[in-house]
Amino acid sequence: MKNTSRRSFLRNGFLLGAGTLLGAPALRGAYAADAATLTLYNGQHAKTTQKLVEAFTQATGIRVEIRKGSSTQLANQIIEEGDRSPADVFYAEESPPVAALADKGLLAPLSKDTLGQVIPGYTAGDGTWIGVTARCRATVYNRDMVQESELPASVLDMATAAWKDRVGFVPTSGAFQEQLIAIKLLKGRDAALNWLKGLKQYGRIYNGNMAAMRAVERGEIATALVNNYYWYIMANEVGADKIRSGLHYAGPRDPGGLITVSAAGILKTARNRDAARKLLAFMVSQAGQEAIAGTVAEYPLRPGVKSPFDLKPFDTLNPPPVSPADLGDAADALALRREAGLA
Amino acid sequence: MAGAALAPVALVALPLLYVAVRAWQSGLSGIRDELFRARTAELLANTVILAFGVMVLAALIGLAVAWCVERSDLPGRHWWRVAAGLPLAVPAFVSSYAWSSLGLAFQNLGGAIFILALSTYPLVYLPVAAALRGADPGCEDVARSLGHGPWRTFVHALLPQLLPALGGGSLLVLTHMFAEFGALALLRVQTFTTAIFESYELQFDSASAALQSIVLMLLCIPAAWAEMRLRGRRRLARTGRGSARAARPVRLGHAATPILAAFGLLGLLSLGVPLATLAYWLAQGRSVGAGYEQIGPAIQGTLGLALSGAVLTSLLAIPLVLLSVRHRGRLAQLAERLPYIVHGLPGVVVALALVFLSIRLIPSLYQGLGVLLAAYAILFLPLAQSSLRASAELVPPQFEAVARSLGRRPFQVFVSVVLPTMAPGIGAALALMMLEIVRELTATLMLAPTGTVTLATEVWSYTADAEYAAAAPFAALLVLVSILPVWIFTRRMLHHRS
Numbered sequence: 001m002k003n004t005s006r007r008s009f010l011r012n013g014f015l016l017g018a019g020t021l022l023g024a025p026a027l028r029g030a031y032a033a034d035a036a037t038l039t040l041y042n043g044q045h046a047k048t049t050q051k052l053v054e055a056f057t058q059a060t061g062i063r064v065e066i067r068k069g070s071s072t073q074l075a076n077q078i079i080e081e082g083d084r085s086p087a088d089v090f091y092a093e094e095s096p097p098v099a100a101l102a103d104k105g106l107l108a109p110l111s112k113d114t115l116g117q118v119i120p121g122y123t124a125g126d127g128t129w130i131g132v133t134a135r136c137r138a139t140v141y142n143r144d145m146v147q148e149s150e151l152p153a154s155v156l157d158m159a160t161a162a163w164k165d166r167v168g169f170v171p172t173s174g175a176f177q178e179q180l181i182a183i184k185l186l187k188g189r190d191a192a193l194n195w196l197k198g199l200k201q202y203g204r205i206y207n208g209n210m211a212a213m214r215a216v217e218r219g220e221i222a223t224a225l226v227n228n229y230y231w232y233i234m235a236n237e238v239g240a241d242k243i244r245s246g247l248h249y250a251g252p253r254d255p256g257g258l259i260t261v262s263a264a265g266i267l268k269t270a271r272n273r274d275a276a277r278k279l280l281a282f283m284v285s286q287a288g289q290e291a292i293a294g295t296v297a298e299y300p301l302r303p304g305v306k307s308p309f310d311l312k313p314f315d316t317l318n319p320p321p322v323s324p325a326d327l328g329d330a331a332d333a334l335a336l337r338r339e340a341g342l343a
Numbered sequence: 344m345a346g347a348a349l350a351p352v353a354l355v356a357l358p359l360l361y362v363a364v365r366a367w368q369s370g371l372s373g374i375r376d377e378l379f380r381a382r383t384a385e386l387l388a389n390t391v392i393l394a395f396g397v398m399v400l401a402a403l404i405g406l407a408v409a410w411c412v413e414r415s416d417l418p419g420r421h422w423w424r425v426a427a428g429l430p431l432a433v434p435a436f437v438s439s440y441a442w443s444s445l446g447l448a449f450q451n452l453g454g455a456i457f458i459l460a461l462s463t464y465p466l467v468y469l470p471v472a473a474a475l476r477g478a479d480p481g482c483e484d485v486a487r488s489l490g491h492g493p494w495r496t497f498v499h500a501l502l503p504q505l506l507p508a509l510g511g512g513s514l515l516v517l518t519h520m521f522a523e524f525g526a527l528a529l530l531r532v533q534t535f536t537t538a539i540f541e542s543y544e545l546q547f548d549s550a551s552a553a554l555q556s557i558v559l560m561l562l563c564i565p566a567a568w569a570e571m572r573l574r575g576r577r578r579l580a581r582t583g584r585g586s587a588r589a590a591r592p593v594r595l596g597h598a599a600t601p602i603l604a605a606f607g608l609l610g611l612l613s614l615g616v617p618l619a620t621l622a623y624w625l626a627q628g629r630s631v632g633a634g635y636e637q638i639g640p641a642i643q644g645t646l647g648l649a650l651s652g653a654v655l656t657s658l659l660a661i662p663l664v665l666l667s668v669r670h671r672g673r674l675a676q677l678a679e680r681l682p683y684i685v686h687g688l689p690g691v692v693v694a695l696a697l698v699f700l701s702i703r704l705i706p707s708l709y710q711g712l713g714v715l716l717a718a719y720a721i722l723f724l725p726l727a728q729s730s731l732r733a734s735a736e737l738v739p740p741q742f743e744a745v746a747r748s749l750g751r752r753p754f755q756v757f758v759s760v761v762l763p764t765m766a767p768g769i770g771a772a773l774a775l776m777m778l779e780i781v782r783e784l785t786a787t788l789m790l791a792p793t794g795t796v797t798l799a800t801e802v803w804s805y806t807a808d809a810e811y812a813a814a815a816p817f818a819a820l821l822v823l824v825s826i827l828p829v830w831i832f833t834r835r836m837l838h839h840r841s
Contacts, residue, residue, distance in 0.1 A: 039793060046804045067793045068804060072544050073691070077789055079547060080699045084706055086793070100547040172541050207528045207537070210807075211443070220447055237811065238627075334546055341382060343541070 037063040038275050041078065043071025043092040044132075044262050048295045055291040056282045062275045071097045072174065078267070079104060088270040089279055094174040095131065095263040100329035102128040107265040108273065110280060117284040118301040122261050125325045131261030132283050133298035136317055137179050138228040139248040139256065140213060145222040151248045155225065155256025156183070156191070159198025167203040168212040168224035171196075171342045175209075175227050175260055177333035182255045182322040184332065196340035205342075216245045223248075227260070232297030232309055252318040259319040260327075261301065347662035348678055354659070355682045355721055361696030362560075362688075365553035377554040386555075390534040390562065393455060393527075394520035400460035402513045404609070405467025406505075411602060413475040416592040418599060423606055424472070428833035430613035431465045432825035434782045434799075435526035437818055438462050438613070440806075441620035443529040455530040461613040462526075463519065465829075467512035469836040470733070474508035475501075476837065480590040510573035511729055514566050518725070521559055521687045525784070535559050536689045543691050556692050563687035567680045618822070624815035634805065634813055637796055641817060644797040645781055645824060651712070652719035653776035657769055659720050660727035664735045665761070682724035690785035693721050698789060710792055718786040723779045727772040730836075734768025771835035774828040781824055798824065 042049045046068055053064045067087070069077070075097035078085050085106075092098045101107050107128040115123050115130055122131030139151060139158070146166070152158060158167050170176055184192040204221055206212035212224040213234050231247040250256025264283055266276045282288040289300040297309040337343035366374065377383065411417050412424045435458075442449045442458045449458060478501060486500035487493075502509075524536050535555050542552035595602060667679035685693075697718050702709045738761055746756040762769070784799045791797075798821045805814035 045807075065793045068800070069788045070544060070807070072547075073789070075547060076543050076549065076695065077698055080549075080695055081702050081709075084702050084709075086710060097547075104547075172545060174545065177545060205531060207531055211529055214444075218444075233810075329547060331546070331548075338380075338382065343382065343538075 036272070036275075037065050038088045038272050038279060039086050040064050040066050040279070041074045041087040041090045042066050042068050043074050043090075043097065045093070045296055048292055049091060051291045051295050052283065052288055055287055056279055059282065059287065060275075060278055062278065064279065075100055078106065083269050085267055085269055087267050088272050088276045089264060089266055091132070091262070091264040091283075093262050094178065095129070095261050095324040096174060096178065096327060096330040098129040098263040098265050099124065099325075099327070100331075101265060101267075102126065103329055106268055108268045108270065110266065111277060114277070114281045114284060117281075119303055121323045122301050123325070124265075129263045129265035130280065130284060131263050131301050131324055132289075133292060133296070134259050134261045134301055134314070135227045135229050135298045136249070136319060137175060137225065137256060137258045137260070138231070139223050139250070140216050140226055140231050140245050141223040141248055142216050142219050142221075142245050144219060144244060148246060148248055151223070153251030154254045155179075155250055156187070156195055156254075158223070158225070158256075159195045159202060161202060163223075164202045165204060166222040167199065168206050168215055168221045169199050169203050170206050170209050170212050170224075170226070171199075171337060172207060173209050173226075174330075176225070177330040178260050178324075178327050179225070179255060179258050180333045180336055181327050181330045182258045182320060184336070185322050185326060186255055186320055189336070192336055193339055196336060196342060200340055200342055213245075217243065219244070225256075228311075229297040232311075249312065249317070253320045255320050255322070257317060257319050258322060259317065259324075261324045262298070263324065348666045348675075351659040351663050351720065351724060352678045352681060354717055355685050355724060357700055357717075358685060358688055358693045358696040358721060361699055362553045362556050362692065364699075365549045366557060369550035369554060373550065374554060377551055378558070383555075383558070386533060386535050386538055387558070389452065389532060390521060390536070390559075392452060393459075393523075393532060393534060394517050394562075396452075396456035397459045397463060397520050398513050398517040400456060401464040401516045402467050402509060404460060404464040405512060406471055406509060408464070408468045408606075408609070409472040409475055411606070413472050414590060414593055415595050415602075416599075417595060417602060417606075424837060425830065425833055426610065427468055427606075428465045428829055428836075429826070430462050431778060431832070432822050432829045433462060433614065433617045434818075434821060434825075435459060435462050435523065436529070436802075437621070437822070438617040439526035439529045441617040444620060445616075450529075450531045452532055455527060455532045458530065459520065459523065459526060461609075463516045464613075465833075466515050466519070467509065469833060470508035470512045470729075471505055473733070473836045474505045478504040478590075483590075507573050508733075511570055511732075514570045514573075515726065515729060517566050518563050518683065518686045521562055522689050524689060535562075539689050540691055543695070549695065552692070556688055559687045559689070560684050563684045567683035570683070571676065571680060621815050621819050621822075624811040624818075627812070634801065635816070637801055638816065638820070641796045641798045641801050642820065642824070644791075644795050645799070645821075648712075648715070648719075648787070648791070648795075648797060649777040649780040652716050652723075652780040653773045655716045656720045656723055656727050656776045657731070657772045660724055660731055660772060661765070661769075663724075664728050664731045668732070668735045668738075669740065679728065682721075682728065685721060686725045690722060690783065693718055694786040694789040697721075697786075710790060712792065715786065715790040718790055719776075719780050719783065722783065722786065723776055726775050726779060730772035730775050730832075731765065731768040734765040738764045767835050771832050774832035774835065777828040778825055778832065781828075782821060 049066060053066060057063055071092035071094055074090065078087055078090060078101060090098060090101060102124055109127045110130055115127055118131055122134065141148065141151060180192055180196065183195055206215060209226045209230050213226055213230040215221050216224045217234055228247060231245065234245065235243045264280060266273065266280060270276045284302050286302065286305060289302045289305040293300045293305060293307045297307065297311060299307060299311060299314045334343055408427050412420045412427060417423065439458055442454065448454060482500045483496050486496040491499065522536055524540055527534060527537050535558060539552045539555050663679050666675045697714050701714045708714055742760050743756050746760045782799050784803055787797055787800060798817050801817040802814050802821060
């Protein structure tokens with residue numbers, strides 16, 4: 001390459017680079033100009049929140065900017081941001097990340113009126129967060145590999161030699177931590193530890209719930225411990241008539257049928273607290289719950305709102321007596337997994 | 344020059360500061376407990392086996408491919424030369440998805456090594472091919488005339504000339520693997536990096552993750568040192584190019600057919616399988632068609648971030664590289680090595696470090712583009728450095744001396760003499776940076792202005808909800824957008840020494 005063309009290459013390159021470097025902050029200015037908007041840190045499914053926010057903006061005229069990420073990473077981000085967090089509202093796929101923020105004193109109390117809109121038992125003890133939708137733990141199984149009648153009533157019986165290489169589990173998923181804490185609360189710490197050790201010895205680790213669900217659907221493994229909605233996602237993706245896996249619910253009051261929730265709270269440092277309160281109230285209103293229910297196979301927590309998905313009726317679930325508030329930030333789950341050699 | 348090199352060094356030191364602050368919180372006993380757990384040993388073994396396995400396999404494939412396209416009469420080798428670089432355009436999380444769908448056999452350490460070597464071998468192939476072109480066949484002639492056979496000639500006369508390129512490329516793969524995350528999630532392999540991500544995915548206490556990050560950086564120190572040793576104290580600049588003749592291609596004869604078949608198989612494994620998977624997502628899934636309105640903004644976001652990030656990172660890398668080429672003192676070497684050590688840090692640690700520091704020190708810049716571009720620079724500086732280094736070494740100091748003696752000021756000399764001579768390296772660095780930034784996810788999610796969408800964030804968002812058909816167009820665009828930088832990178836790497 002001749003040096004003249006190299007010089008022109010460099011000149012053009014620099015012009016282009018300088019242009020983008022200078023142009024970028026201007027773009028940023030345009031974003032930041034609108035100060036009346038709410039900032040929502042969203043760990044819930046993108047589509048669900050998008051539908052909710054569209055309905056909210058239409059009803060109130062308040063604009064919402066969504067920052068997406070995984071729930072726990074966003075919670076960690078808010079913790080690192082401290083009292084300067086730009087977030088007004090945090091909406092998480094599970095309750096422990098929101099409970100962790102509450103523990104660190106980062107959330108403002110919600111109004112009694114808002115808290116009273118959902119089925120009792122699915123809000124924070126101190127009223128700093130509220131459950132928005134619920135789902136339950138279940139076992140998915142491949143119909144070609146195992147009969148539903150063979151599946152035990154208790155999830156504790158699946159961590160045994162009889163199920164060697166036939167149970168997939170996701171020790172790194174949020175809902176698994178919650179289930180583990182539920183077992184600890186119901187049956188004692190030793191039972192929880194033994195269950196984990198059994199799973200480690202006889203089960204197969206997957207790194208994601210959907211990966212485990214796909215493995216069951218493909219016949220790679222007979223069963224997997226996941227949330228009920230993964231089955232519905234799979235059914236939606238491959239078609240309900242073609243799906244090869246089934247959904248099995250645990251027996252009455254068994255930790256295998258634990259109910260967990262998606263949850264939301266308002267930051268103490270929120271700059272738009274009034275608007276934030278309106279958003280929270282809208283989330284559990286009839287209109288808000290209907291907007292959410294249409295996009296994901298979870299139970300709306302407001303009494304009287306029905307999911308369009310063909311879910312097992314909420315009042316027939318018979319879950320164990322452990323509420324999301326009892327689970328807290330599920331911090332002990334890590335200590336348990338460490339003791340079992342799973343972390 | 345030393346002043347200009349301070350900026351990148353200071354930037355790269357930021358995550359170190361953060362890790363130190365966080366690790367300090369767990370106290371000395373915490374540090375001891377964390378480092379001497381059985382699990383740490385297990386993760387260490389997995390990390391080291393994975394990284395070395397991928398490095399060795401990628402080096403073998405890269406070297407073999409480079410030799411065939413540069414030194415043999417392989418049919419269609421001009422075409423293969425460019426095609427062999429293309430697997431770089433496929434993000435590892437796409438290829439690992441593809442392979443993990445094919446069955447359990449690939450979902451383990453062995454499978455991960457195989458899959459990742461297939462997607463990273465171009466990082467070895469390209470510099471080695473460039474070195475092969477620059478190598479003087481005279482050395483081999485001398486070896487043959489002294490009675491060495493072809494194999495001994497290769498090992499004793501050619502290989503030493505290739506060693507800096509081979510070693511540099513291999514070590515790049517090695518440190519890349521220390522920090523790899525996206526691909527491993529689907530392959531059921533657990534390393535330090537997956538453990539660190541897991542900490543931030545499940546916990547609200549960053550101390551033990553900080554400790555694990557320190558172990559990762561310690562692993563990178565020998566790699567950074569080894570690369571420096573490989574380059575040695577040689578000076579490669581020459582004012583005259585001499586009269587090296589072009590090497591005569593080796594006749595493959597009957598071996599041509601099996602080698603062609605091997606090339607075809609390599610293309611099928613490294614490109615065919617992932618691309619077929621994308622096509623399958625599109626054809627089979629029922630979430631197809633969701634999110635088309637985001638395609639425009641995602642392309643715009645991706646290109647904007649990639650261009651500015653590439654320019655900034657390359658600008659920061661130039662003084663570092665020149666400093667270490669011209670001044671071989673301890674301090675200069677340390678400054679140049681530091682980014683390689685920090686390269687072992689997973690994206691999530693770098694991103695959280697910038698969240699923590701920027702919101703406290705300069706809150707007005709938080710979640711602005713500047714901080715995100717700084718994160719890109721910290722993450723990818725070593726890749727820019729290694730692309731620039733070869734060109735920088737070819738600038739003879741005499742040129743600068745002559746220009747100075749003719750009355751030019753130092754900055755004028757830099758702009759009119761040094762930069763143009765380094766242009767091929769700069770082109771390669773820009774292309775490689777764009778390629779990396781286009782697929783970066785973690786820092787982009789945490790630090791980009793709220794509401795920014797890129798192709799990578801959309802792919803993540805849809806695959807997290809298992810809507811693979813909806814993710815497919817974004818993943819395919821990601822591959823398409825990557826092809827241009829790969830093509831530029833391939834051309835720059837292969838032409839600048841001829």
